[in-house]
Amino acid sequence: METTSVSSSRIQKFELEEDNELRFVVSGREEVTLELINGSAEVFGSVVEKNKKYIFPPGARVAVFTWKKATVELIGTANAYVSPETPMIMYINLHAALEQLRRIADNPTEKDRVGQGPRIMLVGPTDVGKSTLSRILCNYAVRQNRSPIFVDLDVGQNSISAPGTIGAIHINRPADVVDGFERTKPIVYNYGSLQPGDNNALYEKLLITLSQAVSAKTVENVETGISGVIINTCGWIADGGYAAIVQAAQHFEVDIVAVLDQERLYNELQKTLPKFVKIVHLPKSGGVEVRSSEVRLKSRNMAVQRYFYGTRGEQYFPHQFDVPFDEVTVVKVGTESVPEECLPVGMKPEDYSAKVVPFPISPELRHHVLALSPFDSLTQEISTTPVFGFVVVKEVDMIEKKMTVLCPRNELPYPRIFVYTKIEFLDDHNVPM
Template identity: 40%
Template structure:
C-alpha cells in the first residue's frame, strides 16, 4: 500500500502471521502508516484489518521474498562460521539503480539477522535520501532490534559524516574521503566486539551506477571490505561487477536479484520532496511528536566552514605549464552569514577546524533567518540549550521548511 505524506492509515493483524520488511507484526497491535510505501507479507496467510484510505493498495502473488530468504540463510551460515572461527562476518553491499528496492532489501536482511540473534551494522551510502539521518550524509548505525514499522531505523547512536550535498558528483573526493573515515571507525568497532564482528554489515548504496558513480561504488566495496555484493534489478551492472571483481577480488561473491515488485519510480521532484520530508522528520519526528527549539546566536561566536574550493598548491610550486586546481578537501571559513539561509549546518565533535573532515558530527541545525545588521542567525535545533560545539560544517543545498 502507498500512503501519502500528511495522511495516516492504521493496520492490525487479526490472525495468522505477517511481516513488514522483515519486521513481524504482533497480533492485535495497531500500526500507524503515513508517508510510506509498505508491503505486508505473509508466508502462510493472515487476516488484516485496515482503517483509513490508502492512496493505492493491491495484492500480489509475485514476490522475490523466497530469494531474499535464501540470501539470509546464506548470510546466516557465514555468520555462524565467523563466530566459530572468530573471524569477520559477511559484509553485504546492496547495489542497483534508483527505485529498484535496495533500501527495502536492506531492511529485510537486517530484520531477519536480528530475529536470528545477530546485531548487524547498517551503513547507508545513499547521501541523496538519508535513511539513518538527514540527506547529505554517509552514516552507520548498529541494529540490535527489529526495525520499527512506524519509527524506522534506530537513531540513538549513529555514526554520521556530512558531505553537505545530495549527490557525490558535487565533490567525489570528499565522498571517497568520508567513506574511508567511516570504514576505519567501523573496523575498530568490529574488532572490539566479537558479536558485532561476526554479525557483519549490510550496506545500502546510491543509485548512481554509471561512469564516476560506478567507480565510487567499486571504491566503497573495496574500502568497506564487502565480500557479498547483491545487484538488484540491473543485468548490465551485474555483468560489469561480476566480471571485474572476478579479476580483482575473486573472494567477493556477486549475486543477481530481481527488483522488488512494489517499488515506484520517483521523479526528480518527488525525490526533492522526500529530502525535505527527511529533514522535517529529523527535527519534528515522523509523527510530529518532537519539539525543536528556535534559537538565536551571534555569527561571530560560531566557526562555520565549507568544504572545497581552495587552491591545492601555489602556481610557483607547480611544474612549468601546469595550472593549479581546486583542492576538493580544502576547508574555507564562511564570512557571509546570508549564504547560510535555509541550509543545514552539521555540529561537529571536532576540537579544531583541521579535524572537521575526520571527526563525526553530533547533529544538525537549520538556519531559519539571518539578521545582517545585528550579526545574528536564528536556527532550529533538536533541543533547547547551547550547542555542543561552535564548530560547524555548512551544507551546499537549501531546504525550505514550512
C-alpha cells in the same frame, strides 16, 4: 505480473494467501491505519502484531507480506493491491546464506578469520529497493539474535541521518513497523551534498574513514564482528558512480555484492571485483516505482523533519536560538583547485577536495542545514571527522548581526563551528525560543 486490485475506500479488508504481499501507498494528507486481524505477517522483515493498530503517515509506501495466510484491514485512503508474486523467497535464501557464513565465523574449527562475519553490499540503480532489502536483511539477522552493523552510503536518501551524510549504526533490535530502526548513537559523516559526484575525492575520503570506524567496531565486539556488515549504496552506477561502488567494495572489504535488477552492472562487477567476492543478481523489490524529482524532494524534506521533530510515535521538541555572528564560525569543505597551467613549472596542484575554508554569513544561509563540528578551531580534520548534530538556519539578520537556528537540543552546544551544506529545509513549525 498478475495482481489483484482493490478499489480505494475508507475501510478495506484483504485476504492474503501464502506468500502474498499487500502493497499500499498512503495518499493525500491523511494517515492510514493497518491492523492484522488473523494469521501472521511482516513489514520489511518486522513482525506485525495481531490486533495492534499501526498508523502510517502520508506518503508512506508499505508492503505487508505473509509466509502463510493473513487477514489485514486498512482504514483510510490508500492505493492498495495484493500481489501473489514477490522476490521474498530469494531474499530469505540470501539471508539464510548470510546466516550460514555467520555460523562458520562463530565456529572455531571452521572459521578462517576470527570473528569475521559476512559483509554484504547492495547495489543497483535508483528505485529498485536497495533500502528495503537492507532493512529486511537487518531485521532477519536480529531475529536470529545477531547484531550487525548497518551502513548507509546514500547521500541523497540516507536512512540513518539527515540527507547529505553517510553513516553507520549498530542494529540490535528489529525495526519498528512504522518508524524503522532506532537511531541511537549513529556514527555520521557530513558530505554536504546530495550527489557523490559533486566532490568525488571527498566522498572517497569519507568512505575510507567510515570503513575504518566500522572495522574497529567489528574488532571491539566479537558478536558484532560475527554478525557482519550490511551496506546500502546510492543509485548512481554510471561513470564515477561505478568507481564509487568499486571503491566502497574495496574499503569495506566486502565478500558479497548483491546487484538488484540491472544485469549489466552485475556483469561489469564480475569482471572488476576480485574473484573471492561473491556477486549475486536479484530482482528488484516488488511494488517499487520510479519516483519523480518532486517525490524525492518531499522524501528528503520528511527525513530532515524527522531529524528535528521525530515521528508520531516518538516526538522531539526542538528549540530556536539567536546566535550572534561573533559567536559562530561557518566553514565550507572543498574548494576549487588552482588550474595546473596557472602553477609554476614543476608544481602539482594541491588537493582541495577536503580543504576547510571560511564561509561568509549572509542571507544565502537561510533554510540551509549546517553540520555541527566537534572542533573549536579551523582544522583540516573537520572534513573527515564525525559530526555531532545539525541545525537549520531559519533567519539571518544582517542589521542585528545574528542568525536564528533550529536545534534539536534544548541548548546550543559548543564549540560553534558550523559546516555549510547544500541541503535546504523550509521549516514551518512554531517552536520555543
